[in-house]
Amino acid sequence: MPKFLALRDAIRDHVADGACVALEGFTHLIPFAAGNEIIRQGRQQLHLVRMTPDLIYDQMIGAGCARRLTFSWGGNPGVGSAHRIRDAVEQGWPRPLELDEHTHAGMAAAYRAGAARLPFGMLRGYIGTDLPQHNARIGSVRCPYTGEEIAAVPALNPDVAILHAQRADRRGNVAITGITGAAREAALAAAKLVVTVEEVVEELPPAMNGIVLPHFVVTAIAHCPGGAWPSYAQGHYARDNGFYRRWDAIARDRAQFTAWIDRHVRGTADHHAFLASLRLAA
Amino acid sequence: MSAWTRDEMMTIAAARLLADGMVCFVGIGLPGAACNLARLTHAPGLVLIYESGTIGTRPSVLPLSIGDGELAETATCVVPLPEIFSDYLQAGRIDVGFLGAAQIDRFGNLNSTVIGDYAKPRTRLPGAGGATEIAAHAREVFIVMKATPRSFVPRLDFQTSGGHFPGRAVSGATGSGPAVVVTDVGMLRPQGPRNELALAATYPGIPAQEAVAAVGWPLAIASTVESIAPPAAAELEALRALEARTAAAHREPVRLPL
Numbered sequence: 001m002p003k004f005l006a007l008r009d010a011i012r013d014h015v016a017d018g019a020c021v022a023l024e025g026f027t028h029l030i031p032f033a034a035g036n037e038i039i040r041q042g043r044q045q046l047h048l049v050r051m052t053p054d055l056i057y058d059q060m061i062g063a064g065c066a067r068r069l070t071f072s073w074g075g076n077p078g079v080g081s082a083h084r085i086r087d088a089v090e091q092g093w094p095r096p097l098e099l100d101e102h103t104h105a106g107m108a109a110a111y112r113a114g115a116a117r118l119p120f121g122m123l124r125g126y127i128g129t130d131l132p133q134h135n136a137r138i139g140s141v142r143c144p145y146t147g148e149e150i151a152a153v154p155a156l157n158p159d160v161a162i163l164h165a166q167r168a169d170r171r172g173n174v175a176i177t178g179i180t181g182a183a184r185e186a187a188l189a190a191a192k193l194v195v196t197v198e199e200v201v202e203e204l205p206p207a208m209n210g211i212v213l214p215h216f217v218v219t220a221i222a223h224c225p226g227g228a229w230p231s232y233a234q235g236h237y238a239r240d241n242g243f244y245r246r247w248d249a250i251a252r253d254r255a256q257f258t259a260w261i262d263r264h265v266r267g268t269a270d271h272h273a274f275l276a277s278l279r280l281a282a
Numbered sequence: 283m284s285a286w287t288r289d290e291m292m293t294i295a296a297a298r299l300l301a302d303g304m305v306c307f308v309g310i311g312l313p314g315a316a317c318n319l320a321r322l323t324h325a326p327g328l329v330l331i332y333e334s335g336t337i338g339t340r341p342s343v344l345p346l347s348i349g350d351g352e353l354a355e356t357a358t359c360v361v362p363l364p365e366i367f368s369d370y371l372q373a374g375r376i377d378v379g380f381l382g383a384a385q386i387d388r389f390g391n392l393n394s395t396v397i398g399d400y401a402k403p404r405t406r407l408p409g410a411g412g413a414t415e416i417a418a419h420a421r422e423v424f425i426v427m428k429a430t431p432r433s434f435v436p437r438l439d440f441q442t443s444g445g446h447f448p449g450r451a452v453s454g455a456t457g458s459g460p461a462v463v464v465t466d467v468g469m470l471r472p473q474g475p476r477n478e479l480a481l482a483a484t485y486p487g488i489p490a491q492e493a494v495a496a497v498g499w500p501l502a503i504a505s506t507v508e509s510i511a512p513p514a515a516a517e518l519e520a521l522r523a524l525e526a527r528t529a530a531a532h533r534e535p536v537r538l539p540l
Binding site for chain 1: 311334335345346348350351353355362363364372404406407408409410411417441443445450454455456533535536538539
């Protein structure tokens with residue numbers, strides 16, 4: 001049975017300095033509130049894992065939370081660069097960032113293997129790319145039946161996965177609808193799972209083939225409406241594409257970025273206050 | 283209808299390549315406009331797949347990201363991302379992978395990873411995303427990129443995705459590689475035993491010399507060069523309406539139900 005906690009307590013209890021942490025959600029249901037809380041609590045030296053480190057990791061890396069990044073695509077979707085990630089890679093600011101770089105198909109295989117507690121994932125992948133020359137963790141195995149050489153990636157088993165979901169019921173079952181990306185795989189690959197939710201309901205609607213994470217795989221749940229903003233929660237609010245565009249100018253400059261984080265993240269007590277500081281909540 | 287721009291010609295020429303009923307994996311950026319224009323004009327049965335897991339999506343506006351809510355709401359189904367890459371792409375169910383990139387070389391190899399040295403890059407780009415495996419496993423690959431000598435280069439800084447690289451046939455790649463590169467100054471197609479890209483089509487009023495000047499390697503001219511018809515009024519109207527709807531939708535303020 002997961003614990004229902006305030007987000008502050010969930011992060012304090014389950015995200016330690018130096019931990020391997022995966023905040024997942026593929027354009028949809030990105031756990032921004034949790035990312036902000038990690039910044040607020042000043043976590044350091046994290047090994048961040050995420051297929052698409054976009055604004056959420058731009059913020060966390062720019063705020064100095066990370067030492068290492070496992071990823072397959074890092075940018076501001078449809079807008080351009082993740083400027084803070086670029087600055088960390090190109091200039092080592094605010095600290096150097098070690099890269100463990102993959103392709104989407106490779107990351108997906110690594111999460112799937114992690115979820116199944118297998119040592120590695122395999123795929124017919126990393127073909128025609130220089131990536132394996134720069135990442136010694138990308139290997140290969142020989143099929144015992146056909147002799148075919150197949151790419152291999154070590155399983156991903158983060159210390160904690162953090163997701164945002166539409167709803168949980170009072171027993172702690174978590175339901176996600178819409179685009180799920182690799183959220184389910186990341187959740188099951190991690191040792192612990194922390195979920196922020198838009199709403200807590202008595203009874204979930206029948207899921208049929210929808211994605212449900214049953215209560216016994218969930219460690220902690222924090223009720224956090226608006227917790228995916230500026231990404232979106234299908235059925236609750238749309239993606240704030242205007243903010244993704246505005247972020248480009250905020251993140252381009254170190255001083256401007258730091259001022260934004262100081263004012264809106266470090267300078268607010270919680271996610272509701274964060275949204276209020278941006279005039280998104282009363 | 284007013285005169286067309288080169289960007290419009292590029293998008294319309296790219297859209298025309300997609301036949302009705304094809305299953306198309308849509309890459310981030312320029313490909314999205316071409317794929318959706320095709321679906322809204324001559325190819326209503328085009329099946330668009332985005333890496334976010336949306337299959338058969340029919341958005342009325344172009345998404346900013348490859349996972350906007352509109353893509354899920356209008357899809358035939360939404361599946362987890364690992365399934366898209368393993369059970370659809372790797373399993374050989376994609377007819378066309380449509381890609382863009384920061385750099386391309388004469389064999390259609392693509393770079394979307396770094397400019398400069400990998401360990402100490404001048405410009406860190408987003409990275410592979412889905413492109414490496416799309417380039418390997420889609421039956422055919424279409425590429426759309428604006429041509430400049432900085433982007434059409436003799437030598438890539440980093441090879442993210444494979445085109446007609448040596449050994450492709452025995453590499454495990456199941457697709458046949460780049461079939462066409464659509465630019466704003468003409469279209470290139472592979473030719474000869476090494477599948478080197480050559481100018482294969484020109485647009486009205488844009489001479490072959492302009493394409494040659496925009497490409498950073500000595501561009502070969504194909505033995506027959508097709509003349510592409512100018513955008514039809516209906517194509518231009520559909521593209522401009524799509525872009526206007528998109529701009530209006532992206533200006534809508536978001537309200538959180540708090």
